[in-house]
Amino acid sequence: RYEPLLSEKNTDRVTVESSLPDGLTRDELTLPSLPEPALARHYTRLSEMNYGVESGPFPLGSCTMKYNPKFTEDVAARREASVHPDRSERSVQGLLEIQHRLQEQLATIGGMDAVTLQPPAGAAGEFTGILIAKAYHEANGDDRTEVVVPDSAHGTNFASAAMAGYDVVELPSGDDGRVDLEALSAALSERTAALMLTNPNTLGLFERNITEIAQMVHEVGGLLYYDGANLNALLGRGRPGDMGFDLMHYNVHKTFATPHGGGGPGAGPVGVTEELAEFLPDPHVRRADGGYERYTPVRSIGKVHGYEGNWLVLLKAYAYITRLGGAGLTDASAKAVLNANYLAERIEYEVPFGPFHHEFVASAGEQDAADAAKRMLDYGVHPPTTKWPETVDEALMTEPTEIERKRTLEQLAAAFNAARADDTETLEDAPQRTAARRIDQASAARNPRLSWQALDDE
Amino acid sequence: RYEPLLSEKNTDRVTVESSLPDGLTRDELTLPSLPEPALARHYTRLSEMNYGVESGPFPLGSCTMKYNPKFTEDVAARREASVHPDRSERSVQGLLEIQHRLQEQLATIGGMDAVTLQPPAGAAGEFTGILIAKAYHEANGDDRTEVVVPDSAHGTNFASAAMAGYDVVELPSGDDGRVDLEALSAALSERTAALMLTNPNTLGLFERNITEIAQMVHEVGGLLYYDGANLNALLGRGRPGDMGFDLMHYNVHKTFATPHGGGGPGAGPVGVTEELAEFLPDPHVRRADGGYERYTPVRSIGKVHGYEGNWLVLLKAYAYITRLGGAGLTDASAKAVLNANYLAERIEYEVPFGPFHHEFVASAGEQDAADAAKRMLDYGVHPPTTKWPETVDEALMTEPTEIERKRTLEQLAAAFNAARADDTETLEDAPQRTAARRIDQASAARNPRLSWQALDDE
Amino acid sequence: MTANGSPYASHTDAETEAMLSAIGAESEAELFDIPESVRFDESLGIEQRGEQAVRSLIDRTLERNDDLIEFLGRGHYDHYVPSMVDQLSSRSEFLTSYTQYQPEVAQGFLQALFEYQSMLVELTGLPVANCSMYDAATALGEAATLAIRVRAVDGDRVLVPERLQEGRRRTLESYLVGHDVGIETYPMADGIADVEALSERMGEETLLVYAETPTVRGTIEERLDAIGDLAADSGALFVVGSDPVALSVLERPADVGADVAIGEAATLGLPAAYGMGTGLFACREEFLRQVPGRLVGASEDASGRRAYTLTLQTREQHIRRERATSNICTNQAWVALRTAMHLAWLGPDGLIDLAEDCVTRPKELAARIDDIRGIGAPVHDRHHFREFVARTDQPAAAVAADLERDGYAVHVLDEHEIQICTTETNEDAIDGFLEALREAAR
């Protein structure tokens, strides 16, 4: 059933009447005009055409689509939580206290010494981290121009490093899917500002040589950056700080269960060692006598957000961490890893690399991974991430998270296996049972129509 | 897609360990045991198999399925709204004030002098009203045994009168679908405690002779009771009190937009003339110096609910009435009547009686009305009430309410007309496109299985 | 939309025009077939307000309630309602739907109610549970009329405990107005039924005996089986009152001979809500066709898949009219859904833990209160559930008034008795409460 656009339901063109002089105002405004009942039906219907974590399994590799506990929404909806960012320090002591507690929790979890909450997303965290690295090197009078990034890393690593003005040196993976120490040695030099590493990496593999890697990076004077996308694999069992990482970001919408919201908002706090703490964004929160205060770290890189990031998201993360506690977080990781291993055991697609942790990358082999994924939609589950990383042919990057129980994993495996058994034609015709059939993405790009105005123009 | 029962997903049998003596406790407890993510998916899936007002048009005659404004839910969710019923009068002045304001608003709308909020539903309101009538007659030393109810009235009228110990005298409708004055005259006597009347009646017809009817009832010493089910037809344009009704109930879940909740909770406040006010349930709320107080009306009938009814529902009704104001309520009625007339104009089923107000009863003619309704489900709308009242053959009792706009009414009419054009076989096979196909209600009654335990026993 | 019209019926002027013209009417007013003499002039005198203004008006008014921490119970309890219940029950497909007369598009709600019934069957041990009455008081009234129907030749009297929540007692009276049936009480001994005295009051004229556990004073009834035996001996219906939390650990009504179980189901699923609740109603199989209220049954659809539907509707008012088992139509379905969600969220372990807390908390609190000069607790040397009665040297009303000034609410029972209820929702306040009580009691 097609749901018309708001504009197709009822649009009014209204003449703008204002007490302002004509020269300062527009003449008219044309927007949808519908009463609340019609809007309620519109958005209810749209929601029905959307798959969320509560619709079924969502094993999207590298995204950690875990359940978002309901109570965290109620916490974030409290009126007391929503104050203006320019409020005086004295008048928001409760809020500052929560920020401070969350800073400390995250520092403990990552093995870091200080954490800023300001970056509004993971990529913003990366950018913040690289700006910190840059400021650090500059403070040392050290002019470095390169950031090293493994070929299997998230695209954001490359982009964030480039945004900060660095040349990106791509590091080819070794045959075991991990960092190749020789290649690393070749890539590192006194030009190296930082190595950005995801650990376990996007294949779910732990970088066993992490101590050597850290040593090598530090030897050339570089910093070791931890991409927190896969932190859900390590909670309580390994801390980036203990492995030699100098700085890292956390994806609270992955690891700490804040909802993905169809693409955001997330939050990307950045943790650093003591040595780097003076470079953190402005403001930072610390204890002061009897309360909390904002202050500017002495060599602060400045700001990466107009205010202090996505506070309501951070508040949900704080609620989640406080609910689970250390034991719950550790168990979440254990079950996430157990689930990935059990699922991999049950599916018939080949999984070339291991041992993996909370996610694995299977290969669709002769099949087109994207087609196989579309077919899984017909089997009522959300498919894995496809065709990435390129180190695996026709990759199916799969992360069931800890929330699925045995029976659901078996249903999920059945969907994988059913798709694997289907012939090419069936795969190419998939999906058949979804709100929309296969969507032509190529023509959308060839002939971009990005608004209802563009549709009207046709 | 079948959704398994909670018990089929995971059930634990747990031994009851208690600090109480064994003799006072049960041995074990067997209930579903599922984590929150699994429950969230369960209830999300169940909700998808359910049609509500936000799913589409819901023209269920006599039910007034209007839109339930979202903000009223937020109002009722306020912590301050939820206090214990045994709180001291002094400590709940805000709540008492809202109760008092709602009493006054309802009195104004109905043309009544006093209103109790205690009855938790429409039928409870009827029962309360009849108890008041009984107490009134008894106070007059008047022993009356009969309540007169038109044949087209809601089943609750009959049942409520019977519950209060009255014999029910059924009044046959006249050829025009309204009260036949001669039949009424025959039905009335000094045994008559009350006549219960819905106006407009369930065919949507206003009882044009209401003044005469009132006079006739009053002449034999009876009371005239107004069933508020169809009050949405009259707001601002007619008040039961002005028509000679002595007492009435309001269905706040019909007229005042509180949600039906799949069958409740509703609320059924009862309004009375000054003469009857002393019989109202205990407690009643009135102004006292500088505030509000609870008191016991001198000849109170007592209580019809353990406390004071469905307070959170009443609060939503108060929010709705206060939002719309007199002008909004009057407009709601006008649009409800306009919509019913427009819809009737567009459908091809015959509508034998008129002029009707906010609802009309069409006849499915040769078709089975229940089958036609099932077919409408396939056309994506909720069908009307069927096969009632029996004064119309194969009745399709239809009430679109004020919330539908022209285009939606046209879509609704198209669904009616499509069903009318379908052949018997198609109708009998309907529905085809719903979460469940036609359900066998006869076998459910023949072989009642009312719990999962009953299913397990098979 | 019409200026000052309903914001939820915003026809444009053009739409209204077109519709009137299609009907062949000049104006909306013309559509109203109301004689001039009884027309009203639309002057309701209620101001229209914006959404924000209404919310702010109600907020401001509710803030006039004192912000008290409640130690109140006596049949109506406040347990922590998890967020999941609020959020999932609020999905509009549930909240805004109607009674399930078209089961093909109401399978979700029907299944949830079927699950609710099933959980009550497990809790009570009785095989038939309906899917809600208004509250415990009306459920008791309905139990009495059930008794009249099934025991009509046998008696004209119902026996209830001398101590009973006032609303239950008086609602029961209302339900009996239409019948020649009287209410009598039986005495309590140190907080629970005096079975010997009860035994003397039982006779052929006894239609129904009601007992509850916990009682209105928070004591756990200890001799339900004996009462059940008495009822069985005299052919009276035995009705047991309780609630889902208590039922998770206490003896099952079925096991003590109950014919009917009633109670307050919304003890789970709703906050205090000023007394709003849901009546639990379960009974023995033989009364199946005499049950008041809605019943959901399992069936199959045309494709042979399991499906659910309202069933045995011939008991109900919309079909049987004056011969119906009850006049109930609109019930508390959505609250029952919430109760089922809350039960499912707790699970059997969580439910038993909660119940056990209801046993230990009042015990501990009573012990701490007993240490306070000028007050003794508990008054009854019994097992308690959530609450207990305390004796005050000072006048009870004065003690309660002092407590209220300090921000705490308790029940006043008589000149020297107060009643105190404690659950997880007021446990954080206990130290402060004891402090205030220490002041107030001396």
Add this chain to the structure above:
Amino acid sequence: MTANGSPYASHTDAETEAMLSAIGAESEAELFDIPESVRFDESLGIEQRGEQAVRSLIDRTLERNDDLIEFLGRGHYDHYVPSMVDQLSSRSEFLTSYTQYQPEVAQGFLQALFEYQSMLVELTGLPVANCSMYDAATALGEAATLAIRVRAVDGDRVLVPERLQEGRRRTLESYLVGHDVGIETYPMADGIADVEALSERMGEETLLVYAETPTVRGTIEERLDAIGDLAADSGALFVVGSDPVALSVLERPADVGADVAIGEAATLGLPAAYGMGTGLFACREEFLRQVPGRLVGASEDASGRRAYTLTLQTREQHIRRERATSNICTNQAWVALRTAMHLAWLGPDGLIDLAEDCVTRPKELAARIDDIRGIGAPVHDRHHFREFVARTDQPAAAVAADLERDGYAVHVLDEHEIQICTTETNEDAIDGFLEALREAAR
């Protein structure tokens, strides 16, 4: 579930056993391929708490915030968010979904974002709007890097107003760290751009000129077209900052020659939220393939029906990596959804009414303040939107501190200036505020 384990991953022991055995592992620990030397011993030292306990802990902590009525703005505004927005955006299908990489099961969110883009196109007059940046500050940063890409040969300087919200200015600086581009300011004259002075600062080296309306001081910029002409003349990108409410009545950025419009979209859709927002970003067609962030486009599905999909993804980091138009991945999609809902709820009439209130409210409030001894308002003889600056005889900090003690928050700008913002969310408090200000100002 495991004792103290995750409540949201409650495998039974039997399930865990069975799964381990299927994998061929002895224990969960064994599955972790972490060298001994960098293993952590699980001692995170964070206590586990129940849901109710966490809520109550956070409530208690947040209550330590003072309960002030805010007259705060300066780029971040509080408008009344209708309940509909909260309730419908919270449906889990929206809230818990992912970026729409599988459009066949994400049509609902895609359509809503397409509608969001379309509404911004109408508001800005620019044909391309993305479906969100983090906030106005980062949107400004992205506009600058867009300017560098499309005007790279031409210049190395961006020009911004001397008065600019600090976060916007400093975030812009961060976005330029990686480029050889400097920031310069142009002066303001009585609250708006000094166009003559600006003209003198423009040159070939000017990559971008930024102006905003309303400005950070609440004044409506009066000469945007002149600035647009200057930018056009020197080949600089003209970036205009605003917000959806202001854009509903003020000149369209497209009509004053803007190449890019940025701003705070979540002025509608979110409460104050301690600065959380959504960056509005729209631009001319020619920059389509240089736009940062997500774009939703219309397409068709295999059955020929209209469908929506993320498009032009080759601009983005996950495909183009270091050559991407931005590093943005997770954005503010859900807030954009809320903004679209709020816009739709208001409709064009409601939106214009709200905007007109934003013009009249500060005017009226400034006039009332001007009557107070010791204070003059507005400082700038301009049209204002929502807010204005007032001059105090007393030190501004002391005035603000006095106000805060009385329960009101205002901005302190310098020694003798405060800034005051008024919308429908604080209008009920104006009388009390003026009373307090009267005391504080003298």
